[in-house]
Amino acid sequence: MNVSQRTMTTVEELVEAGLIDRADAPALAEVAARYSVAVPPAAARLIGRPDDPIGRQFLPRPEELRDLPEENADPIGDHSHEPVRGLIHRYPDRVLIKLASVCPVYCRFCFRRASVGAGTEGVLDAAALDAALAYLAGHDEVWEVILTGGDPLAVSPRRLADVSRRLAALPHVKILRAHSRVPVLTPERVTPELIAALTDSGKTVYVAIHANHPRELTPEARAACARLSEAGVALVSQSVLLRGVNDDVETLAALMRAFVETRIKPYYLHHGDLAPGTSHFRLPLAEGQALVRGLLGRVSGLCQPAYVVDIPGGHGKSPAGPAYFHREAQGWSVEDWRGIRHDYVDSVGQSGSPQT
Incomplete structure (x- = not known):
């Protein structure tokens, strides 16, 4: 090679x-x-x-x-929650800003694959960014700003620092989060300049590290993540459940352990979105639930991600994990990590009544 x-x-x-x-x-x-x-x-x-x-x-x-009828160029309904260009306000207390429409690497399963890459604008232009920040200034219910794209860490540190400084002027915004492949697949970009740009806002900063297989967390990737965490940036993970990549319990367990070893808290494990041309990656929901169930008891509680589905049409994420409590005729039963059911009494104190 x-x-x-x-x-x-x-x-x-x-x-x-x-x-x-x-x-x-x-x-x-x-x-x-x-x-x-x-x-x-x-x-x-x-x-x-x-x-x-x-x-x-x-x-x-x-x-x-090969496109399927149910697949959609906007599978999670971004456009239905875009009050100004480049800003998505789907949930009350947080917004997404699509800072870039380019990435250092293009994932073949990307849910925004129809709107990122060559031929796009590259970065959010000055007028659109001004409009997004003006929108934020008028919405003091927004507690968190999430930078996404494309990959927001693919922009220059100068541009990222400008966004951070302008967010610093919004006291109601407390959390700045960025979702990125950069620390794993272009770790050399995690420079002191980039880290300073991220932290210039004075906000609590999180970076969601995207990796789907334990081999992606190379020594260079782990060193880049360490540079972020040692600068006070909190790290969480996001992964996508993918056929032929991580669709077995052993690989998922190794991935989640690798995250925790790198001081990255497992966060989201996404069920594959209905993006065009991605059906060969998707697993049936029941198979995904069985894989997540297989992690319980096999790996530490620190290693358990939230398995989620983005509901098509813009209705947000929903937990998709398996159920362990089951309603019975005389109360409840609960499954342990081995799949064995046990009776459970849903008892409360005298100030309340038992839940039946």
């Missing part, structure tokens, strides 16, 4: 690097014309073959051209 020292963005570059076969190039060029390709060196070095867990995430595949 001849891995390039720069990000590969064309099928021909992937062929030359030995990551895909030349015979497959014509079909994959059609995929790349529809959905952007970007494979940075750190990701390329992890790919053993096109269908390994890392290759499946980042290398184009012919299946991406």
